[in-house]
Amino acid sequence: MVLYSIPDIRLFWSQDERFLKQFRVQDLQKPICFQPLSKYPALHNDIAFWLPDAKDSESEAESFTVNDFYELVRTVGGDLVEKVTLVDEFTHP
Structure with missing residues (x-):
């Protein structure tokens, strides 16, 4: 959570594609910073x-x-x- 600045542990069980796609990267060395989601689904x-x-x-x-x-x-x-x-x-x- 600290590494990616994720504010809520419940997000780790999320199936929300907006959350999951933030962590699909080609280069594993590229730094990732969590982008907050709307509390409402798209x-x-x-x-x-x-x-x-x-x-x-x-x-x-x-x-x-x-x-x-x-x-x-x-x-x-x-x-x-x-x-x-x-x-x-x-x-x-």
């Missing part, structure tokens, strides 16, 4: 939503930016949200 959620055309509504869609959505997610999720990214964008012809 979770990926995909969200899709529809925005009306700007001509169909009174500039609601025009004023929307992805940062508005990111801010909404961070406001609702608080410290539980570590990362929000836009993966894909589609506009129906």
Whole structure:
């Protein structure tokens, strides 16, 4: 525990891939320092939503930016949200 700066002995019984992959190295002489994990397991959620055309509504869609959505997610999720990214964008012809 001291050698790798691991704070909790229970991690040695962990099956969490985020922990285990830190100690898989090609060069055994390379120093390893434990990187702390989130106390929550990794979770990926995909969200899709529809925005009306700007001509169909009174500039609601025009004023929307992805940062508005990111801010909404961070406001609702608080410290539980570590990362929000836009993966894909589609506009129906």
